[in-house]
Amino acid sequence: MSQGKKWQPLKKVGIIGVPFEKGQTKYGVSVAPAALRSAGLLEQLQEIDNLDVKDYGDIETTGPEKSLAVKNMEHLSMVSDCNRNLSQRVTEVLRDGRVAVTIGGDHSIGIGTVDGHYKVNEDMIVIWVDAHADINTNKTSGSGSVHGMPVALLVKEFSHYWPFLPTWDWQKLSFSIKSLGYIALRSVDHYERLAIEKYNVPCFAMEDVDEHGIKNSVHHVLQKLDPTNSRPIHVSFDIDALDALEAPSTGTPVRGGLSLREAIQLMEIVHGTGRLRAVDLVEINPAIGDECDRKRTIEAGICLVKAALGFSRKGSAPPGVKDLPIQDNQPKN
Numbered sequence: 057m058s059q060g061k062k063w064q065p066l067k068k069v070g071i072i073g074v075p076f077e078k079g080q081t082k083y084g085v086s087v088a089p090a091a092l093r094s095a096g097l098l099e100q101l102q103e104i105d106n107l108d109v110k111d112y113g114d115i116e117t118t119g120p121e122k123s124l125a126v127k128n129m130e131h132l133s134m135v136s137d138c139n140r141n142l143s144q145r146v147t148e149v150l151r152d153g154r155v156a157v158t159i160g161g162d163h164s165i166g167i168g169t170v171d172g173h174y175k176v177n178e179d180m181i182v183i184w185v186d187a188h189a190d191i192n193t194n195k196t197s198g199s200g201s202v203h204g205m206p207v208a209l210l211v212k213e214f215s216h217y218w219p220f221l222p223t224w225d226w227q228k229l230s231f232s233i234k235s236l237g238y239i240a241l242r243s244v245d246h247y248e249r250l251a252i253e254k255y256n257v258p259c260f261a262m263e264d265v266d267e268h269g270i271k272n273s274v275h276h277v278l279q280k281l282d283p284t285n286s287r288p289i290h291v292s293f294d295i296d297a298l299d300a301l302e303a304p305s306t307g308t309p310v311r312g313g314l315s316l317r318e319a320i321q322l323m324e325i326v327h328g329t330g331r332l333r334a335v336d337l338v339e340i341n342p343a344i345g346d347e348c349d350r351k352r353t354i355e356a357g358i359c360l361v362k363a364a365l366g367f368s369r370k371g372s373a374p375p376g377v378k379d380l381p382i383q384d385n386q387p388k389n
Contacts, residue, residue: 063330067106070149072158073114076138078131079164079203082307084343089159091342095354104367115141124222128194135202136223139168146172160338166206166292173334174231177288181281182236186294187310189248193217196247237277240297243310270318274325290334305345305353316356323363335364
């Protein structure tokens with residue numbers, strides 16, 4: 057894409073549900089797509105001016121599990137099958153000329169969303185918004201849960217750190233770690249920090265956000281990854297990037313995260329570039345916490361998706377209307 061290209065936000069969006077939780081160990085994250093729809097996600101998006109919203113439904117995630125001889129990778133075959141299906145669906149949505157909005161599900165589904173996006177836009181960049189770096193391998197992971205490994209499974213620079221992974225031949229392993237940046241990290245394992253430093257990944261952890269503010273942090277990451285302002289953007293947003301008080305219903309909450317206002321501003325900045333082409337919202341778990349916790353977390357997630365797709369906190373005038381309605385003062389018969 058040329059440097060002189062004038063980007064405009066897409067006004068068409070496709071929603072993809074991924075009711076998948078085998079990338080981690082806690083029940084409940086698989087019901088998040090249904091919970092978000094039930095809470096009015098689609099209806100609220102349709103209220104955004106001129107936004108064309110299409111729900112592509114849920115992908116198939118319930119295939120049989122195969123026994124694979126790969127150490128410290130739980131449910132590998134199911135993770136692979138889910139992400140293969142998801143990659144195909146993301147590619148379909150993007151080729152329909154829509155922003156692909158994927159609602160998970162745990163963060164292992166980021167493998168499929170990024171792969172599917174890359175197959176359409178090879179010059180894309182990814183902003184990974186998360187409390188965790190998700191760049192462990194099966195050699196460095198303490199849990200064996202694949203939701204802590206998606207970045208390492210995505211980037212071509214890590215290909216020699218993995219054993220042979222059966223069932224994984226569907227992936228186009230060409231995406232570079234040089235096209236990825238982090239925002240909101242605050243729970244990073246030792247080997248993850250080593251990887252970030254080894255590959256000089258642009259990273260604004262929470263201490264950096266505190267020092268520079270969210271606006272400067274986002275702009276810095278965008279400038280590092282895309283100095284010509286010419287590349288499509290993919291935001292993969294784990295709800296635990298928010299402070300645990302803002303989003304308590306998630307499996308691995310960490311105190312000291314983004315406020316909802318900061319996260320909304322992040323999404324508004326990315327929307328304003330005109331280059332946003334894919335958004336993931338993951339790790340909402342309605343089975344954790346009480347009704348107030350669930351409501352708070354789901355509402356936060358909906359606010360983030362709306363901000364990414366053009367909702368204005370300033371409000372917007374009714375389209376095509378030039379004046380306020382005139383009062384009818386004629387006496388009634």
